[in-house]
Amino acid sequence: MTDQLWTYFFVGLTFSIYIGIALWSRVTSTNEFYVAGYDVHPTINGMATAADWMSAASFLSMAGLIAFMGYGGSVYLMGWTGGYVLLALLLAPFLREFGKFTVPDFVGDRYYSTSARVIAVICALFVSFTYIAGQMKGVGVAFSGFLGIPYEWGIIIGMVIVFFYAVLGGMKGITYTQVAQYVVLIFAYTVPAIFISLIITGQVIPQIGFVSNMAGADASMLETLNQTVTALGFLEYTSTDKSMFDMFAITGALMFGTAGLPHVIIRFFTVPTASAARISAGWALMFIALLYTTAPAVGAFARINFINTVNEATYITDDQDYSEAAADIRASGGKPVPDWYKDWEKTGLLAFEDVNGDGRMQYRGPEAPDGVNNEVTPNRDIFVLANPQIAQLPGWVIGLVVAGGLAAALSTAAGLLMVISSAISHDICRRTLFPEMNDQTELRVARLAAAAAVLAAGILGIFASQLGFVAQVVAFAFGLAAASLFPVIFLGIFWKRMNKQGAIASMLIGLISTFSYIYYFKFGGGSPEQWLFGVSPEGIGFVFMFASLAIGLIVAVITPPPPQAVQDMVEDIRVPEQLNLKRTVGRQAGPTTG
Amino acid sequence: MAETDGGNSRQAYWRATIGLTCRLLLIWFIASFGAGILFRDFLDQFHIGGAPLGFWFAQNGAIYIFVSLIFYYCFAMARLERKHNIKRDHND
Numbered sequence: 068m069t070d071q072l073w074t075y076f077f078v079g080l081t082f083s084i085y086i087g088i089a090l091w092s093r094v095t096s097t098n099e100f101y102v103a104g105y106d107v108h109p110t111i112n113g114m115a116t117a118a119d120w121m122s123a124a125s126f127l128s129m130a131g132l133i134a135f136m137g138y139g140g141s142v143y144l145m146g147w148t149g150g151y152v153l154l155a156l157l158l159a160p161f162l163r164e165f166g167k168f169t170v171p172d173f174v175g176d177r178y179y180s181t182s183a184r185v186i187a188v189i190c191a192l193f194v195s196f197t198y199i200a201g202q203m204k205g206v207g208v209a210f211s212g213f214l215g216i217p218y219e220w221g222i223i224i225g226m227v228i229v230f231f232y233a234v235l236g237g238m239k240g241i242t243y244t245q246v247a248q249y250v251v252l253i254f255a256y257t258v259p260a261i262f263i264s265l266i267i268t269g270q271v272i273p274q275i276g277f278v279s280n281m282a283g284a285d286a287s288m289l290e291t292l293n294q295t296v297t298a299l300g301f302l303e304y305t306s307t308d309k310s311m312f313d314m315f316a317i318t319g320a321l322m323f324g325t326a327g328l329p330h331v332i333i334r335f336f337t338v339p340t341a342s343a344a345r346i347s348a349g350w351a352l353m354f355i356a357l358l359y360t361t362a363p364a365v366g367a368f369a370r371i372n373f374i375n376t377v378n379e380a381t382y383i384t385d386d387q388d389y390s391e392a393a394a395d396i397r398a399s400g401g402k403p404v405p406d407w408y409k410d411w412e413k414t415g416l417l418a419f420e421d422v423n424g425d426g427r428m429q430y431r432g433p434e435a436p437d438g439v440n441n442e443v444t445p446n447r448d449i450f451v452l453a454n455p456q457i458a459q460l461p462g463w464v465i466g467l468v469v470a471g472g473l474a475a476a477l478s479t480a481a482g483l484l485m486v487i488s489s490a491i492s493h494d495i496c497r498r499t500l501f502p503e504m505n506d507q508t509e510l511r512v513a514r515l516a517a518a519a520a521v522l523a524a525g526i527l528g529i530f531a532s533q534l535g536f537v538a539q540v541v542a543f544a545f546g547l548a549a550a551s552l553f554p555v556i557f558l559g560i561f562w563k564r565m566n567k568q569g570a571i572a573s574m575l576i577g578l579i580s581t582f583s584y585i586y587y588f589k590f591g592g593g594s595p596e597q598w599l600f601g602v603s604p605e606g607i608g609f610v611f612m613f614a615s616l617a618i619g620l621i622v623a624v625i626t627p628p629p630p631q632a633v634q635d636m637v638e639d640i641r642v643p644e645q646l647n648l649k650r651t652v653g654r655q656a657g658p659t660t661g
Numbered sequence: 662m663a664e665t666d667g668g669n670s671r672q673a674y675w676r677a678t679i680g681l682t683c684r685l686l687l688i689w690f691i692a693s694f695g696a697g698i699l700f701r702d703f704l705d706q707f708h709i710g711g712a713p714l715g716f717w718f719a720q721n722g723a724i725y726i727f728v729s730l731i732f733y734y735c736f737a738m739a740r741l742e743r744k745h746n747i748k749r750d751h752n753d
Contacts, residue, residue, distance in 0.1 A: 141719035145693045148724045152689045155731045156682050278710030287711020305716045314698050349731035356724050363720040
């Protein structure tokens with residue numbers, strides 16, 4: 068079979084599985100639609116959370132980002148995993164004990180306020196729509212790059228698939244398709260990584276290859292990489308040009324942003340108890356760590372491979388016959404441009420401009436010691452996509468990687484759709500506008516909202532290709548979640564005295580300040596010299612999170628405390644239900660032990 | 662009588678939970694912001710295999726510690742709940 072046939076085979080096979088799961092998991096009540104009936108096993112939920120969380124950006128872009136940024140890429144590795152510790156220790160078990168359907172649900176009830184609920188809905192919708200545009204774009208790119216299907220049609224196919232399981236099965240359908248998608252994506256990520264690790268370091272496990280010597284040499288892989296890149300005029304791989312405070316702030320913004328992302332939080336509403344939510348967060352991070360600890364190895368190996376195969380290779384133009392020209396170049400002792408390069412050149416992810424006219428490809432950094440100008444510009448997504456071909460792996464691995472990329476994008480899109488549709492049907496329609504609505508009507512509205520959200524996401528994805536700012540606006544999602552949602556949820560659990568006024572002030576300050584800062588520096592023409600404390604827009608959510616916490620505290624202290632019933636509710640979510648029973652009913656009359 | 666005992670037990674349980682959470686968050690901070698960023702240059706004089714230690718913490722080590730922290734938290738909370746007579750269901 069050719070590479071393309073394998074790709075069709077894997078994409079077709081995985082999509083049939085997703086549709087099969089959708090048909091099997093149809094739901095009949097809002098309880099099942101929003102939280103899968105509170106009945107998901109913690110390990111299963113951990114796996115679904117991992118797929119929910121790992122998006123097209125994690126799967127396709129992250130290793131490439133690390134390959135280019137070296138040590139600077141660590142902000143993504145620590146930021147996107149460390150958030151789970153915050154989630155497990157500070158939020159997930161308590162929100163599960165609260166036992167409702169959505170994040171705005173908690174904000175609205177805890178702060179006994181419809182305004183607070185609506186502001187939380189706005190934050191959740193803003194975060195989710197920004198995020199989903201990137202996923203749909205990823206789906207479109209995968210289809211158009213590999214299967215020759217037009218970008219828009221790729222998005223429409225993706226929409227139809229998501230429509231099936233999100234509208235029919237709600238959270239239940241999404242949960243079980245995400246489990247299948249996790250298996251597909253982790254397999255697709257680790258298989259090429261293992262082969263490449265074997266080739267470069269002789270180690271089977273990429274995480275061990277990462278700290279090992281080059282195969283058959285006495286120098287460590289990272290030291291060799293450092294020497295290679297500095298000789299070409301790049302920054303040393305294990306260093307960065309970011310300031311320490313900026314590294315600190317970006318890592319913080321990504322961690323607290325991760326903990327405050329509604330589509331991650333709602334996954335922990337689906338397990339039976341608070342203690343199940345805790346262990347489920349552990350499983351989720353373990354499944355995520357499988358990919359995240361492999362990624363730095365993939366990044367470093369990819370950088371070595373790219374330099375070895377491309378730098379100083381003799382270019383072959385499109386009007387030459389590739390295999391003949393390559394044989395000629397080899398016969399004269401030269402290095403022909405690799406065939407995977409020619410394949411990927413068509414997608415525009417690689418560009419070569421023969422500046423000095425010698426017919427060879429010079430890959431150089433900004434300060435090359437030999438004074439040669441750079442001629443090759445790779446896109447960061449190329450490293451994961453072309454990895455199997457660079458390592459000369461069989462065609463089926465390439466098909467698998469495409470299916471894995473689509474699984475990563477679709478699973479995240481589905482989780483986001485759930486946040487959008489439940490915010491509209493539950494928080495806006497049922498809890499704010501039409502409190503009389505019955506369960507069956509709400510379920511119909513929820514399905515309708517999910518269908519509308521799929522459509523909106525698809526249109527956003529199609530627009531995103533023309534605007535081309537998706538990668539930039541992702542900074543919005545984390546910054547906003549960290550500065551607007553995290554503080555009110557955290558204070559709502561850990562400070563009984565936190566009240567409505569404080570919560571509204573805190574959310575508004577976080578939302579407005581972060582939005583304005585990012586907007587000004589991304590689209591409003593601000594320059595890095597004007598950065599507040601030298602913090603880039605990616606990290607500003609961390610700084611404004613503290614502002615939002617402080618404002619919330621001050622406003623709450625000078626306004627009346629929350630009603631007693633709300634304070635009792637906070638008591639109840641802090642302590643698991645079994646002990647509450649003992650307090651209120653006094654069923655176990657014997658003296659307390661211990 | 663039962664109510665007062667319950668109340669005290671609840672307070673003790675919550676205090677213990679907060680204490681555990683603070684200790685674990687301290688480790689979380691040291692492993693990531695500390696080892697990976699603030700003390701990175703100092704740690705880089707040591708090596709784990711072929712990788713400078715601070716760099717390794719930032720790209721791999723912190724993640725292993727995060728995973729262990731959450732599982733330890735589950736274990737410690739289960740112990741705490743037993744101590745305070747909270748029955749756990751066996752779904753996990």
